[in-house]
Amino acid sequence: MQSNIKFIQNSWRKNLHDFLSFVDLELIIACPYIRKTEADFVRQNVPKGADIFALTSIKEDSVRNGALEMSALILLSGQSAASEIINLPNLHAKVFIAGQHRAIITSANLTQSGIDKNYEYGIEIIGKKCTAEVRKNILDYAAIGTKVDIEEIDRISKYAKAVENIEKTRKTPEEKKLRQEIRNLQDKCLELQIGDKTPTGLFSDAIYYVLRGCSMKTDAIQEHIRGLYPQLCEEERERIIKGVGYGKLWKHHLRNAQQQMKRQGKIFYDSKSRMWSMSSTQAK
Numbered sequence: 534m535q536s537n538i539k540f541i542q543n544s545w546r547k548n549l550h551d552f553l554s555f556v557d558l559e560l561i562i563a564c565p566y567i568r569k570t571e572a573d574f575v576r577q578n579v580p581k582g583a584d585i586f587a588l589t590s591i592k593e594d595s596v597r598n599g600a601l602e603m604s605a606l607i608l609l610s611g612q613s614a615a616s617e618i619i620n621l622p623n624l625h626a627k628v629f630i631a632g633q634h635r636a637i638i639t640s641a642n643l644t645q646s647g648i649d650k651n652y653e654y655g656i657e658i659i660g661k662k663c664t665a666e667v668r669k670n671i672l673d674y675a676a677i678g679t680k681v682d683i684e685e686i687d688r689i690s691k692y693a694k695a696v697e698n699i700e701k702t703r704k705t706p707e708e709k710k711l712r713q714e715i716r717n718l719q720d721k722c723l724e725l726q727i728g729d730k731t732p733t734g735l736f737s738d739a740i741y742y743v744l745r746g747c748s749m750k751t752d753a754i755q756e757h758i759r760g761l762y763p764q765l766c767e768e769e770r771e772r773i774i775k776g777v778g779y780g781k782l783w784k785h786h787l788r789n790a791q792q793q794m795k796r797q798g799k800i801f802y803d804s805k806s807r808m809w810s811m812s813s814t815q816a817k
Contacts, residue, residue, distance in 0.1 A: 536660025
């Protein structure tokens, strides 16, 4: 069956409402900014029993300015026992997938401004084949992310509140404390990005993602992964997360990941072309 496309522009809440009615077993949301009121709107209009998988990017700045509300993530994760929040680096896509047959790709975040006020533009795909392709692409990227539980979300909320309380005072003696609280919030967000992964595991997942369908030299792999994890790959500073050094050491961890994956037969190195590639089995 050929896929159909509907065009969606500003003030598209009704479009979203109608789209949510087609959710059967699961709804996938990929969106960097999510507000509580719109998360509640989604929950109210998704059929009972459906699971919600929310992919977002928990960053210090978006948490501090309220663009991404932790209370929204708690609402979405509470939809069902199987619902999940997946934290991803540098997510900017706004994609909604309802089961196997419908997907929305849009410029709009899951916020009131994105849905009701801004001029936004997007498409709704109706059809199994194209929806499957969108779903695969999003889940391929989700594989490098980490699952976040409610306790971790609550912890981030408390750090954000501490920063907010100090900023409200606007007193010079508080500046040092404010900078420290902001660093604490940044580090906690990076901890969520890493999750339970070792440095080798983190960079192995990233290598697996960037080598899908192509071959690359080491410097190209490094550039792609620096783009995925800019804060973890700041070479001019040392960054300690969960007792492990990143920053200046990130290339060392990356090399370890490359060599481990090579030994395991997951990737191959052609010494003549100096290119890395995935095995034909892993690439599928």
